[in-house]
Amino acid sequence: MNPNDRSYTREHEWIIVEDAGTRRALVGITHFAQDQLGDIVYFELPKVGDTVAQLGKMGEVESVKAVSDLYSPVSGEVIEINSALTDRPELTNEDPFGEGWLVRVTMSDATELDSLLSAEEYNAFVAEQH
Template sequence: MYPENLKYSKEHEWVKLEGNIAIVGISFYAQEELGDIVYIDLPEIGKTVKQNDVLAVIESVKSASDVYSPISGKVIEVNEKLKEKPEIINEDPYNEGWIAKLEISDPKELDTLMNVEEYKKFIGA
């Protein structure tokens, strides 16, 4: 339910590192709390974000929620499939449901994120 190879933020985003590229999404816990996701406002490619800036907005049947960037960087790719099928985030938040890929500008920020054990303790899992 919570992959061990990821880093997690207190706002329930996850980061998967591939070289200097960070793949970002929301955790299983976050998508469960949101309920059925019906829309996502993806970031623009080329947008530069700082750690904890709003990266995207997810709308569910319950509410709209900001997705915060767990790391600083430049958006180099977004998951276009989510435009047509935002519910992919509910079905597979860690693989098919990723939101954006960022070119990392400050790798040291990864040290401020939680590993899987810290995150599970944080959410009481």
């Protein structure tokens, strides 16, 4: 269920490095997170140019069930937000690992990835939560 090509947080975000040379990476929430939230109706995301800190709050997601904080898997600068989510936040419900991504960042310290979970570790973590 969770792709092996990315890393995960215990707060249910994922990150995939798109370009190691420029330290560019894409961030989103996991299938488990969107499933627990239910129908997503709104995102409050950081702005382009904002600096995020590893495991620091970077925004909020609002669903029909609750409002939850979003946390950045790594430190860095936000270089793009998924503007499609403004009109269609449900994209994250439909395709959390693809079209429903949240932000693109330039990582300030790629070694932070080492502290995140692999897909296998994340799957075990989620299984323990039930």
